Amino acid sequence: MDEQNKNLILATALSFIVILVWFVFFPPPEPDTPIDGTVQTTEADATVPAAPADTAATPIATDTGAAAPALAEAPRVQIETPRIIGSISLLGGRIDDLKLKDYRTTLDDDAPIVTMLSPQGSADAYYALQGWAAGAGIDPSAVPGPETSWTLASGDMLSVGTPVTLTWDNGAGQVFGRTIAVDENYMFTLTQSVTNNGGAPVSIAPYGMIVQHTLPDDLENFFILHEGAVAVADGELSETDWDDIAEADLNQKWGRQAIVQEDVQEGWIGFTDHFWQAIMIPSKGQVFDQALTYDARSEVYRAVTRLPTQTIPAGASSEVSTQFFAGAKEWGILRGYESAGVAKFIDSIDWGIFFFLTKPIFWLLHELNKLIGNMGWAIIGLTLIIKAILFPLAYKSYVSMAKMKELQPQMEKLKAEAGEDRQKMQQGMMELYKKEKVNPAAGCLPILLQIPIFFSLYKVIFVTIELRHAPFFGPFQDLSAPDPTSLFNLFGLLPWSGPEAGSIMALIFIGILPLLLGISMWLQQKLNPAPTDPTQQMIFAWMPWVFMFMLGSFASGLVVYWIANNTITFTQQYLIMRSQGYKPDLLGNITGSFKRKPKADADK
Numbered sequence: 001m002d003e004q005n006k007n008l009i010l011a012t013a014l015s016f017i018v019i020l021v022w023f024v025f026f027p028p029p030e031p032d033t034p035i036d037g038t039v040q041t042t043e044a045d046a047t048v049p050a051a052p053a054d055t056a057a058t059p060i061a062t063d064t065g066a067a068a069p070a071l072a073e074a075p076r077v078q079i080e081t082p083r084i085i086g087s088i089s090l091l092g093g094r095i096d097d098l099k100l101k102d103y104r105t106t107l108d109d110d111a112p113i114v115t116m117l118s119p120q121g122s123a124d125a126y127y128a129l130q131g132w133a134a135g136a137g138i139d140p141s142a143v144p145g146p147e148t149s150w151t152l153a154s155g156d157m158l159s160v161g162t163p164v165t166l167t168w169d170n171g172a173g174q175v176f177g178r179t180i181a182v183d184e185n186y187m188f189t190l191t192q193s194v195t196n197n198g199g200a201p202v203s204i205a206p207y208g209m210i211v212q213h214t215l216p217d218d219l220e221n222f223f224i225l226h227e228g229a230v231a232v233a234d235g236e237l238s239e240t241d242w243d244d245i246a247e248a249d250l251n252q253k254w255g256r257q258a259i260v261q262e263d264v265q266e267g268w269i270g271f272t273d274h275f276w277q278a279i280m281i282p283s284k285g286q287v288f289d290q291a292l293t294y295d296a297r298s299e300v301y302r303a304v305t306r307l308p309t310q311t312i313p314a315g316a317s318s319e320v321s322t323q324f325f326a327g328a329k330e331w332g333i334l335r336g337y338e339s340a341g342v343a344k345f346i347d348s349i350d351w352g353i354f355f356f357l358t359k360p361i362f363w364l365l366h367e368l369n370k371l372i373g374n375m376g377w378a379i380i381g382l383t384l385i386i387k388a389i390l391f392p393l394a395y396k397s398y399v400s401m402a403k404m405k406e407l408q409p410q411m412e413k414l415k416a417e418a419g420e421d422r423q424k425m426q427q428g429m430m431e432l433y434k435k436e437k438v439n440p441a442a443g444c445l446p447i448l449l450q451i452p453i454f455f456s457l458y459k460v461i462f463v464t465i466e467l468r469h470a471p472f473f474g475p476f477q478d479l480s481a482p483d484p485t486s487l488f489n490l491f492g493l494l495p496w497s498g499p500e501a502g503s504i505m506a507l508i509f510i511g512i513l514p515l516l517l518g519i520s521m522w523l524q525q526k527l528n529p530a531p532t533d534p535t536q537q538m539i540f541a542w543m544p545w546v547f548m549f550m551l552g553s554f555a556s557g558l559v560v561y562w563i564a565n566n567t568i569t570f571t572q573q574y575l576i577m578r579s580q581g582y583k584p585d586l587l588g589n590i591t592g593s594f595k596r597k598p599k600a601d602a603d604k
Contacts, residue, residue, distance in 0.1 A: 125214075133309075258293040288305050366466065524573070527570065
């Protein structure tokens with residue numbers, strides 16, 4: 001076996017192992033069965049204790065089982081902006097009904113728009129709450145919580161530039177207010193106030209929380225994607241899976257299973273999934289504690305921010321503001337909020353361990369898409385740029401391969417002279433490489449460098465919402481999804497539908513893009529004659545078609561990238577090898593692969 005073929009097999013094997021690891025050692029687990037119906041809590045679940053820095057432990061009120069039926073009867077304030085629609089319940093002042101007008105659940109024209117938040121009592125309850133925890137000088141029932149009946153004081157509907165204000169008089173001398181504003185995208189500003197008209201000071205602590213009842217029913221459970229909690233505390237990003245929250249240790253201070261970060265100077269916390277997230281963001285300059293808590297009996301997850309207890313003298317007032325993001329993880333929107341002061345907000349997108357590659361790759365893809373106006377062609381343009389960057393290495397690689405071809409007669413002579421003495425043959429070959437200034441390892445370096453780039457591009461295509469439902473042309477209307485065409489119905493020519501996406505039949509009856517991928521790999525392989533070793537011949541013969549079926553279920557955008565990459569690589573290799581005096585017999589190699597060898601030759 002010559003060194004060139006060894007390098008090619010090594011590089012191919014490494015690529016194959018990487019992909020095999022994804023699907024064999026890290027298969028996506030079966031999704032958990034969602035728990036339908038209303039989640040009931042017990043009286044023991046009604047509070048989440050949290051200890052203020054300067055007072056005794058103060059309970060943060062959370063929702064009880066009585067809230068769900070009452071929500072159906074409670075009045076609501078409508079929300080409508082150019083991008084969202086929903087309502088706020090006056091029971092607890094909850095933001096618990098929110099839909100995203102720009103996104104639909106499927107590509108169908110009549111598909112429902114995406115639901116972001118749902119009220120308690122729904123199958124997938126998910127909402128935001130705010131309130132005050134009672135401290136010294138005030139009864140816990142005299143502070144607003146999840147079941148407080150607020151009064152609409154101003155504003156008929158929440159919209160951009162038109163906030164609404166809610167009020168509640170506890171009858172004990174304190175009047176609480178809550179003003180809710182929203183911008184043109186997905187950011188709410190929640191301002192809580194209290195006026196102490198009583199005769200003595202009171203101590204209270206403001207809090208905000210995002211509540212998820214049971215696990216979300218649309219979990220993807222794919223190892224490449226983070227789903228669960230995401231937070232930043234003083235510049236440090238943390239990602240916590242749902243099961244890690246549920247398995248957290250009991251925190252005595254909070255009285256629950258909890259993961260707690262205290263005395264945070266700047267940060268945010270919330271829950272995220274594939275394309276959407278809900279994040280609570282205390283204002284800058286406010287020191288706060290943040291926690292992820294879990295109630296095992298009610299299966300309720302919470303992301304909580306709690307500010308220090310403040311003492312309000314008689315006749316005085318206090319006010320505190322928090323931002324609440326609920327919407328799509330759009331790169332441009334998140335970057336804008338980060339520029340406005342929300343620290344590391346762009347990192348709420350799951351960039352992965354290769355973030356130093358995924359971020360610039362996405363930025364370039366984003367800019368190309370803005371310039372071209374088509375994400376499919378933007379991916380091809382990105383491929384051209386990546387190949388241009390790697391061209392110096394590719395040039396050295398293909399020059400080395402051409403020189404190896406020139407040395408083939410001398411290598412065959414060395415093998416004949418060495419016979420069974422492998423050490424003598426290896427020494428002779430090393431001397432030959434040194435004399436001719438050939439590096440046999442140079443051929444696989446560009447392929448090895450492309451592995452992290454491949455990982456990074458796959459990550460970008462899979463996790464970023466900009467690829468969701470992004471069209472290319474014809475049947476390819478969602479580059480984040482697998483190829484919708486199928487050999488089963490001759491790519492739509494026959495009058496029946498293809499196999500359901502993700503099924504075994506869909507894997508077998510592949511579409512146009514995987515077929516083009518296999519052909520492009522096969523043609524690239526035919527630039528070199530088939531190796532003489534029968535085992536190598538078998539590996540090389542099957543390799544393009546194995547990859548074709550393996551990658552058939554990948555996102556269409558990634559397959560487009562790989563087809564473009566193979567085509568450009570084929571062109572580069574052919575031209576560079578010809579410039580070095582070696583003329584690949586492409587047609588002869590192709591026709592040779594279809595010739596049946598005599599049985600006598602095959603038995604040798």
